[in-house]
Amino acid sequence: MEKGLLIVLSGPSGVGKGTVCAALRKRKPELIYSISATTRKPRQGEADGVNYFFKTKEEFQKMIQNNELLEWAEYVGNYYGTPIEFVKKTIDSGEDIILEIDVQGALKVKEKFPEAVYVFLVPPSIDELKNRIEGRGTETADNIKHRLSMAQEEIELLKHYDYAVVNDKIDNACSKIECIIVAEHCKRFRFIENKTKEGV
């Protein structure tokens, strides 16, 4: 049977990863999304195994020790991470899974899971981003410099990715990501892998 794909969707903060993911969920309800583990308390309406895998601090630390996370980080006193097991189970069942994650997290995932498909959401125009930062008029020259170098650093990280998808319009970005998934399934090496497994 053909294995599923892990699609890592990332990009600089503010590029619209969450919005694009929400739109993808609507367009392709059959796509599975990676569920994070966290030590933060569930909010009203949140269910374990749906919104998050809710863990105690001790459980989470054990997951770290046992190498059960693709990546993890601490954020305002709570741990957040991506459990390997859910990703592997999904892929092994032949289904694709999407992981929406910041650029730092994506790089950590790549170390453990280089065979995933890495998609970088790009702001519509780097020039525009530059203009926006410079043109706000509310920031000091130092701040502008810092933000520009941050943006430059984030764009630099693009080199670790397989695909660059410009988020000019949400529907355009979704269509492109959907096509990337289809095309990746057609990659010759995957086809040959599957045929070899089937013994043909």
Added chain:
Amino acid sequence: MEKGLLIVLSGPSGVGKGTVCAALRKRKPELIYSISATTRKPRQGEADGVNYFFKTKEEFQKMIQNNELLEWAEYVGNYYGTPIEFVKKTIDSGEDIILEIDVQGALKVKEKFPEAVYVFLVPPSIDELKNRIEGRGTETADNIKHRLSMAQEEIELLKHYDYAVVNDKIDNACSKIECIIVAEHCKRFRFIENKTKEGV
């Protein structure tokens, strides 16, 4: 400006390259198709630069000598080949161009144009192909053996391609090829190439 892509669509004889190409033309009228040069005489209704570039034997031989063909072959006394110029012009203008060609021709093209996107149309099932060849009941054991080894050889050539598209249904195959084109335009290295050219 972003360059166009050369998409080489190939596969074993009988897989349905022509049918898929004709369907693609209908679905995507904006796609440009490579026009072959030939020394065969125009048939009624055929126009130079539309169906073929019609050449004399001398002109064709000069094209061979001047390295103006991506590939060429002789077939029942006539030359057929793919002029480089038309392909390059199209790509440089930012448009994609599709070249439908047999597996032998595609390999020759790859030598001169490795940066093209190589798509291999695969019969719905290799098992089925096997059954079909064995099940015809009209062929000698030697013929069956020969056909099976031919099919095996053709499938072996798949390793030179970027993508394998199973031609189970024409519409499926077309959708996949369309997605491959979209995804290839999103390839990170192309994006960075273009940004570098734009000086961003």
